[in-house]
Amino acid sequence: MNYELKNIPERTLKPRQTGFTMVMDKGLSPREVEDFLAVGSEYVDVVKLGWATSYVTPNLKDKLNIYKQAGIPTYFGGTLFEAFIIRGQFEDYRRVLDKFDMSYAEVSDGSLEMNHEEKCQYIRTLSKQVTVLSEVGSKDDQKIIPPYKWITLMQAELDAGAWKVIGEAREGGNVGLFRSTGEVRSGLVEEILTKIPFEKIIWEAPQKAQQVWFIKLLGSNVNLGNIAPNEVIPLETIRLGLRGDTFSDFLSMNGK
Amino acid sequence: MNYELKNIPERTLKPRQTGFTMVMDKGLSPREVEDFLAVGSEYVDVVKLGWATSYVTPNLKDKLNIYKQAGIPTYFGGTLFEAFIIRGQFEDYRRVLDKFDMSYAEVSDGSLEMNHEEKCQYIRTLSKQVTVLSEVGSKDDQKIIPPYKWITLMQAELDAGAWKVIGEAREGGNVGLFRSTGEVRSGLVEEILTKIPFEKIIWEAPQKAQQVWFIKLLGSNVNLGNIAPNEVIPLETIRLGLRGDTFSDFLSMNGK
Amino acid sequence: MNYELKNIPERTLKPRQTGFTMVMDKGLSPREVEDFLAVGSEYVDVVKLGWATSYVTPNLKDKLNIYKQAGIPTYFGGTLFEAFIIRGQFEDYRRVLDKFDMSYAEVSDGSLEMNHEEKCQYIRTLSKQVTVLSEVGSKDDQKIIPPYKWITLMQAELDAGAWKVIGEAREGGNVGLFRSTGEVRSGLVEEILTKIPFEKIIWEAPQKAQQVWFIKLLGSNVNLGNIAPNEVIPLETIRLGLRGDTFSDFLSMNGK
Numbered sequence: 001m002n003y004e005l006k007n008i009p010e011r012t013l014k015p016r017q018t019g020f021t022m023v024m025d026k027g028l029s030p031r032e033v034e035d036f037l038a039v040g041s042e043y044v045d046v047v048k049l050g051w052a053t054s055y056v057t058p059n060l061k062d063k064l065n066i067y068k069q070a071g072i073p074t075y076f077g078g079t080l081f082e083a084f085i086i087r088g089q090f091e092d093y094r095r096v097l098d099k100f101d102m103s104y105a106e107v108s109d110g111s112l113e114m115n116h117e118e119k120c121q122y123i124r125t126l127s128k129q130v131t132v133l134s135e136v137g138s139k140d141d142q143k144i145i146p147p148y149k150w151i152t153l154m155q156a157e158l159d160a161g162a163w164k165v166i167g168e169a170r171e172g173g174n175v176g177l178f179r180s181t182g183e184v185r186s187g188l189v190e191e192i193l194t195k196i197p198f199e200k201i202i203w204e205a206p207q208k209a210q211q212v213w214f215i216k217l218l219g220s221n222v223n224l225g226n227i228a229p230n231e232v233i234p235l236e237t238i239r240l241g242l243r244g245d246t247f248s249d250f251l252s253m254n255g256k
Numbered sequence: 257m258n259y260e261l262k263n264i265p266e267r268t269l270k271p272r273q274t275g276f277t278m279v280m281d282k283g284l285s286p287r288e289v290e291d292f293l294a295v296g297s298e299y300v301d302v303v304k305l306g307w308a309t310s311y312v313t314p315n316l317k318d319k320l321n322i323y324k325q326a327g328i329p330t331y332f333g334g335t336l337f338e339a340f341i342i343r344g345q346f347e348d349y350r351r352v353l354d355k356f357d358m359s360y361a362e363v364s365d366g367s368l369e370m371n372h373e374e375k376c377q378y379i380r381t382l383s384k385q386v387t388v389l390s391e392v393g394s395k396d397d398q399k400i401i402p403p404y405k406w407i408t409l410m411q412a413e414l415d416a417g418a419w420k421v422i423g424e425a426r427e428g429g430n431v432g433l434f435r436s437t438g439e440v441r442s443g444l445v446e447e448i449l450t451k452i453p454f455e456k457i458i459w460e461a462p463q464k465a466q467q468v469w470f471i472k473l474l475g476s477n478v479n480l481g482n483i484a485p486n487e488v489i490p491l492e493t494i495r496l497g498l499r500g501d502t503f504s505d506f507l508s509m510n511g512k
Numbered sequence: 513m514n515y516e517l518k519n520i521p522e523r524t525l526k527p528r529q530t531g532f533t534m535v536m537d538k539g540l541s542p543r544e545v546e547d548f549l550a551v552g553s554e555y556v557d558v559v560k561l562g563w564a565t566s567y568v569t570p571n572l573k574d575k576l577n578i579y580k581q582a583g584i585p586t587y588f589g590g591t592l593f594e595a596f597i598i599r600g601q602f603e604d605y606r607r608v609l610d611k612f613d614m615s616y617a618e619v620s621d622g623s624l625e626m627n628h629e630e631k632c633q634y635i636r637t638l639s640k641q642v643t644v645l646s647e648v649g650s651k652d653d654q655k656i657i658p659p660y661k662w663i664t665l666m667q668a669e670l671d672a673g674a675w676k677v678i679g680e681a682r683e684g685g686n687v688g689l690f691r692s693t694g695e696v697r698s699g700l701v702e703e704i705l706t707k708i709p710f711e712k713i714i715w716e717a718p719q720k721a722q723q724v725w726f727i728k729l730l731g732s733n734v735n736l737g738n739i740a741p742n743e744v745i746p747l748e749t750i751r752l753g754l755r756g757d758t759f760s761d762f763l764s765m766n767g768k
Contacts, residue, residue, distance in 0.1 A: 282742075282745065283551055283742065283744070284551070287543075288547050307754065307756065308749050308755065309745050309746065311513055311514060311517065311749065312748045312749060312752070313551060314550065316514045335756055338759070339517055342759075342763065345517065352515045366756060367756045367760070368759070368760075395756035426756065428720075
């Protein structure tokens, strides 16, 4: 840190299991990745190339190399996995992961209908090849999954070999964990946490108010995802109680 | 493309008459233009320097040169044309186009009152000097133009020499084609298309939901404008059915 | 300017007392600062490193140097001052200002309760070390300060040695001067101006509609703050009547 402040909440260090920040890159150029990492590399644990943006992104290999040299793992968004599945191209997908030397992959079913046992089978197969993140929740704001179902799905996916499960919110933060207004489905989150371990979940929380909500409820070291590259520094200050929103939340925890 | 996916809708290639993407640059630095083109140059057909930003932008010639070397034509926003007109400086405007070696220009009347025959006369005059884009629709959200009037205006401007006509939405996407909430005036769009050829219209659609709406209605190769530089890659995925929003829309069209 | 337009409102020049633009940098990388200054340096008077982002920003000295070499003063956001105060570390704060060779500082009480005489004492002390900007208004949208109170507070802070006072709005533009919808508390602004000199106030106005509102009411050379780096060029056009929003507002003032 650039100077000393007392009573700052302790943050986990890399490689983090909690306090984890997943960033969504939706089409940065290689030099923009360098710019982002010049400020964010200490704070970012993994970068998702959003949905199927990797299909149309020029200079993809250059970009992936920049992340790799900074020691930041990357993965293709779940919608790309789904785009291969719906076309019957699962084996092609596995070859793409190898071609680009990916060590992580996401398995999701946000944009299509998939039998849950089939989804778990994909998790089982891919987890022999890469570290799997699996995502629960629909991108369709009309599909409301009740809490007990979220828990069953998450547990089954972890049992099938997912490293962590992701709670869906999209880039906009208006589906899945959130109502269409962006408000958190707080009862859902609390019920999930009665059964699924805290460190096993990454909560997608692209909007500031959502990040604040999770940090107030679950502390500085909650795992958050779908963070925009230019929100990594702001998020870190929210985690530390150094932005107005959480300014008073961590002072007493430290005995002040 | 970086890997192969089956049943991807066919996209037009440059120089495009349809499937055209017009980007709004509202003050990028020369190096930011390079960054944007490093990912966007294949997908961008023309760049508008928004409204009169060119008046206050330093390094304007450098910036225009970077676009030129990438083979991307640029033009000054219509509000600049109007700023010259309201000051009685039309001839000065023509000299500015020459000074900066512009090959496109926009004629609009979104911020002032102008007799339509006068507007068409400007289109006639300028189309001898450059390729003219003309814009229909007011920036004033209180001025609602009925559909038959949009059609009459558009047809007269095409007849006067406009290469394409633009449907107004502003940077915010909340006037002209859209209600103040950002919702598309869908009846208006459908009625326009009964009379004006699809390839002659560029629809300003800065918000993602608006882009999705046009692509669902009119297909991958609809002409869209006022796209932010960092939304070019996301837009391309929406056109290809590779983002959640249009994931299912193009699969059947390809016989799957 | 890149070309000549008649009847453009006159803008103040640096060093400005009015017509002042304060930008909020919430975590730019050094190269992003260069990009921003390549277009913004003429138009930006001072840059705030938002709240306590300076605590977690890598390469802070490099970044401050880039601003310094462009002749743009910088200061740490008021929340950082408050973070030191609430921890009883005021003397440490003064040493941090020296360590980073800061010539400006902000004194605020937006996130904590502070006796106003105590706040004025901090202003008195710090104004012997640096140029002080003081901020009035809470970050808590439940705390509504009545107009007469704003005036008393502002006057006392100027008397204590503040160079200018800032009207609070946050990054979002939804507290203090603004209702939670972002709408300006216009009666408040007008009443403040009956007592506090125009040039002594910087109005935080991060949203475009808010900038437009202040410029329509108070003219091109109103002092505005919390402007995003990529909104500096757009703001300059609004000040000059060269964007749709203020297109007609300055023409008559110049006798046309």
